[in-house]
Amino acid sequence: MNRSNILSTLKSIIAGKLDLNISENEIDDHASLLEDGLALDSISMAEFFELVETQFAIKLLDVDLDFANFASLQSVCTLIELRRQPATEMVQA
16 A cells, blocks of 8 residues: 555545544645644544554554654654554664
């Protein structure tokens, strides 16, 4: 899955699975997921984490739950790409 597909899937999750009343085409790749952007609250963020883990077959670690990783869809995409790498590739990086 390439970066464009990941971003599209993330937008689909936000627009279709979270109760935000926003369409996919209204979501900017660089908009914050938090207060000054999409304004996901703690419940929406927890649901988003779970949906991301399920959709991309990854496990988010405690260390991943950093503001910088969820500052925008671009940063979430980078995190997903990192977590999708086999463990041997992650060690070499």
